[in-house]
Amino acid sequence: MSSHPSSRPAVAPRGLVFGLEDRLGRIEVAFWLLPVAVFFVFPGYLVLASQVLIAGLFALSLDLILGYAGIVSLGHAAFFGVGAYVAGLLSVRGYGEPLSGLVAAAVVAGCVGFVSSFLIVGGHALTRLMVTLAVGLSLHEAANQASSVTGGTDGLSGMETSDLFGVFAFDLLGKTAYLYVLGVCLVAFCLVRRLVHSPFGLSLRGVRENERRMHAIGAPVRRRLVEVYTLAAALAGAAGALSAQTTEFVGLEALSFDRSASALVMLVLGGAGHMYGAFVGSCAFMVLQSFLADLHPAYWQFWIGCAVMLIAFFARGGILGYASAARERLARGSRGSRGAAARPGP
Amino acid sequence: MASFLGIVFDGVAYGSLLFLISIGLSVTMGLMNIVNLAHGAFAMFGGYLSVWLSARGTPFLATLPICFVVLGLAGAGSERLFYRRLRRRSQLDQVLFTIGFTFAAVASATLVWGPAEQRVQLPGALRGQLQVLGVGLGAYRLFLIALVAVLSAGLVALVEKTTFGARVRASVDDEQVSAGLGIPVERVFCLTFAFGSGLAGLGGALSIDVLGLEPTFALKYLVYFLLVVAVGGAGSLAGTAVASLVLGLFDVAGKYYVPQVGAFIIYGLMIVLLLVFPAGLHGRRA
Numbered sequence: 001m002s003s004h005p006s007s008r009p010a011v012a013p014r015g016l017v018f019g020l021e022d023r024l025g026r027i028e029v030a031f032w033l034l035p036v037a038v039f040f041v042f043p044g045y046l047v048l049a050s051q052v053l054i055a056g057l058f059a060l061s062l063d064l065i066l067g068y069a070g071i072v073s074l075g076h077a078a079f080f081g082v083g084a085y086v087a088g089l090l091s092v093r094g095y096g097e098p099l100s101g102l103v104a105a106a107v108v109a110g111c112v113g114f115v116s117s118f119l120i121v122g123g124h125a126l127t128r129l130m131v132t133l134a135v136g137l138s139l140h141e142a143a144n145q146a147s148s149v150t151g152g153t154d155g156l157s158g159m160e161t162s163d164l165f166g167v168f169a170f171d172l173l174g175k176t177a178y179l180y181v182l183g184v185c186l187v188a189f190c191l192v193r194r195l196v197h198s199p200f201g202l203s204l205r206g207v208r209e210n211e212r213r214m215h216a217i218g219a220p221v222r223r224r225l226v227e228v229y230t231l232a233a234a235l236a237g238a239a240g241a242l243s244a245q246t247t248e249f250v251g252l253e254a255l256s257f258d259r260s261a262s263a264l265v266m267l268v269l270g271g272a273g274h275m276y277g278a279f280v281g282s283c284a285f286m287v288l289q290s291f292l293a294d295l296h297p298a299y300w301q302f303w304i305g306c307a308v309m310l311i312a313f314f315a316r317g318g319i320l321g322y323a324s325a326a327r328e329r330l331a332r333g334s335r336g337s338r339g340a341a342a343r344p345g346p
Numbered sequence: 347m348a349s350f351l352g353i354v355f356d357g358v359a360y361g362s363l364l365f366l367i368s369i370g371l372s373v374t375m376g377l378m379n380i381v382n383l384a385h386g387a388f389a390m391f392g393g394y395l396s397v398w399l400s401a402r403g404t405p406f407l408a409t410l411p412i413c414f415v416v417l418g419l420a421g422a423g424s425e426r427l428f429y430r431r432l433r434r435r436s437q438l439d440q441v442l443f444t445i446g447f448t449f450a451a452v453a454s455a456t457l458v459w460g461p462a463e464q465r466v467q468l469p470g471a472l473r474g475q476l477q478v479l480g481v482g483l484g485a486y487r488l489f490l491i492a493l494v495a496v497l498s499a500g501l502v503a504l505v506e507k508t509t510f511g512a513r514v515r516a517s518v519d520d521e522q523v524s525a526g527l528g529i530p531v532e533r534v535f536c537l538t539f540a541f542g543s544g545l546a547g548l549g550g551a552l553s554i555d556v557l558g559l560e561p562t563f564a565l566k567y568l569v570y571f572l573l574v575v576a577v578g579g580a581g582s583l584a585g586t587a588v589a590s591l592v593l594g595l596f597d598v599a600g601k602y603y604v605p606q607v608g609a610f611i612i613y614g615l616m617i618v619l620l621l622v623f624p625a626g627l628h629g630r631r632a
Contacts, residue, residue: 072438119617127620129381129437130576134620137569138613145606257565261445268442298456305450312443313431 031276032189035182039175046174050181052279052286054243057185059267059278060192061235066264067273068196069228070208071120072129074260075136076236078116081255083109083237085143088156088250096162098180098245105241106234112139113233114226121225133257140255155251159244170246177246184242185279188235193275195231204228265308271320280319352482353599359487361594362494363556365587367549367567368574369501370421370542376581377518378535380429381437383444385546386568387451392417392547393559394455397464406466413551414544421543425536448564455561464559486555493552497545498587505583514538518581570597573612577619 038049058080065071083105090101119131143150150156163169168176195201206214207221214221244250253259262285270281285304292300311318317325371385395416396409404412432440472489475482505511516524517531525531553559557567570593578589593612600611 066438072441074441119621122621126375126381126437126580127576129441130572131617131620133569133572134613134616138610138617141610141613145610257569261449264442264445268438272438296457298453300453301449302453302457305446305448305453308446308449309443312435312439312446313428 028276031279032186035185039178039182043173043175046178048286048290050174050178050246051243052283053178053181053185054239054246055263055266055286056279056282057188057242058236058239059263059270059282060189060275061232061239062263062267063272063275063278064192064196064228064232064235066267067275067277068201068204068208069225071132071225071229072264073132074129074257074264075132075134075139076232076263077255077257077259078136078139079109079113079233079236080240080243080259080263081139081143081250082112082233083240084244084250084254085150085156085240086237087241087244088159089149091159091161091245091248092156096160098161098164101161101245102184102238102241105244106238109237109240110230110234113236114230116233117226117229120229121222136255136257136260140252140257143252143255150250150252153252155249156244157249159248159250161245161248174246181242181246184238188238189275192235196275200224200227265304267318268311269307269318271318274320277318277320284319349602353602354595355483356487357595357598358591359484359490359594360556360598361591362491363549363553364570364574364594365590366494366497366552367546368571368578368590369583369586370539370544370546371571372575372578372580372582372586373538373542374429375575376579377514377538378429378433380432381440381444382429383441383568383572384447384451384564385444385543385571386564386566387448388417388421388543388546389550389553389567389571390451390455390559390561390564391420392550393554393563394459394464394550395547396551396554397459397466397559400466406468410548410551414548417547417550418540418544420547422536422540424543425539429539430532430536448568452561452564455564459561461561464554466554466559468555490552490556502583510534510537570612573616577616577623579623 035049035053039046042049058076061079062073062076065073065076086105086108087101090096090104095101116131116135119135120128144152147153161170164176164180170176170180196204203214203219203224206219207224211221240254243254266281266285267278268281269284270277270279288304289300292303367385367389370388371382374380374382374385392413395413396406399409399412400406428443432443468486472486474485476485476488477483505514513524513529513534516527516529517534521531550559550563553567557563574586574589574593577593578585578587593615596615597609597612600607600609604611
């Protein structure tokens with residue numbers, strides 16, 4: 001692969017700077033060194049940092065279906081919530097082993113995703129949007145009504161997560177929890193990265209760009225969508241399980257529309273279809289949130305609303321989209337052949 | 347029996363309210379191809395405007411036309427500024443923009459009016475109950491049903507009988523050909539959007555006493571409006587009316603007979619209806 005360095009384009013096409021080259025680039029390694037550095041530099045913020053990573057993983061699962069398959073979902077929290085409740089219920093019933101709980105949550109959420117995917121792939125765009133919304137809302141309502149199992153609005157408490165590998169106890173500072181979350185995120189990320197670079201990922205992008213043409217060339221569009229939806233649901237379930245295990249609490253909020261919407265916002269803030277956008281977005285979102293919500297809870301909602309409106313209007317591609325465009329412009333400027341002004345802004 | 351009639355009555359009242367608010371959403375989604383999640387926010391601002399005017403001595407009934415006009419103007423303004431540009435953008439952009447708008451609207455309402463539920467003073471004639479065939483019917487709900495029936499008749503006449511209605515139908519069927527025939531499509535859409543927003547504002551004001559008004563109204567009931575549009579088929583007047591009544595009846599009856607199932611019945615109904623009628627009950631597109 002590296003034997004023909006000259007055959008690689010000097011300037012990556014727009015949107016391909018982050019994550020779409022098959023080899024793990026230097027920027028990517030540097031990116032994953034950041035959360036490791038956080039562990040040593042900000043030991044006081046590990047609880048928040050864990051939440052950022054969990055939200056990032058959740059947004060990454062949404063990126064699979066939105067950024068790669070092009071399905072807009074307003075109910076992705078359904079799978080996060082299912083995963084969280086599975087892990088939570090297992091733990092409350094006395095089975096608190098984290099890793100197997102994580103796998104169980106991912107499997108159950110994947111099954112729910114598999115079943116609901118058949119509702120999604122059939123309809124056209126508006127029906128899809130509405131069905132994702134309805135699935136999310138009905139699961140939220142189900143958890144609300146089944147309060148004898150889920151604790152209803154009070155939430156599920158009394159969870160106790162056992163030691164990781166039977167050795168490392170979950171401490172109050174969140175060190176074990178952080179490393180656990182980081183490890184799971186890294187593994188999940190590598191999986192997703194491998195996947196989107198495979199022919200499978202390519203056919204997903206084909207579906208996103210032109211579903212009709214994919215049908216015409218004989219690609220199994222429906223099957224691809226069912227597969228990716230199931231996988232994204234399983235990943236979201238894993239994120240939910242991580243959240244339940246590290247906070248030892250599950251509330252109805254895990255299934256709420258707010259969570260679905262904020263994942264969408266995080267992803268778009270960071271940049272959909274980049275994989276890294278999920279983590280960049282969740283970091284920007286949650287750091288801003290913890291800062292602004294301290295002032296007044298309504299301020300936070302107001303400013304995030306305005307930010308999302310601006311993104312929808314002007315900044316397609318989010319933070320990473322900007323970064324790619326800027327890098328491309330720099331590269332062009334240094335070659336001097338075409339001025340940066342030749343291309344209108346994003 | 348009496349309780350059954352009472353439930354049907356309440357369901358119809360609730361359904362007519364849903365119809366009044368959802369019709370604007372149905373028009374924007376069906377005719378203009380915009381996923382407008384900010385529609386609930388328009389209704390909410392209509393409600394707050396009515397409360398604000400009432401608190402300053404305007405009689406409740408007089409606030410209703412004001413809400414219609416003000417929200418209609420706001421709708422026209424936002425169509426010119428934002429929605430016109432969003433029409434040619436992706437569905438994701440539309441969802442994001444309108445969700446962002448809703449968040450900002452909910453937050454502004456919380457900042458200005460606080461999170462508590464708002465009340466409005468109904469005129470004496472609309473309070474209390476009327477006894478009809480041994481069933482106590484709320485006077486306000488009766489007024490609501492009558493008003494919506496009159497407005498719907500007007501709406502049908504507007505769409506079916508007037509030149510404006512013909513232009514709207516033509517622009518919907520084929521935007522390009524209509525523009526080619528000299529129909530000012532952009533202006534038609536702007537007026538339609540304004541009209542829909544005005545009706546939402548009016549519905550928001552009317553719903554204060556039935557649904558309750560708080561900042562989360564914009565998100566909480568948006569789901570119901572979306573359900574109506576999805577089930578009724580976007581862009582269809584008759585479909586929206588049928589879907590509103592069905593959803594209103596099922597919701598009220600469900601909450602009365604099987605309270606433990608709660609709102610589940612509505613979401614379940616919606617999924618089933620969407621599977622059976624993917625384009626809505628009266629879908630224009632197959």
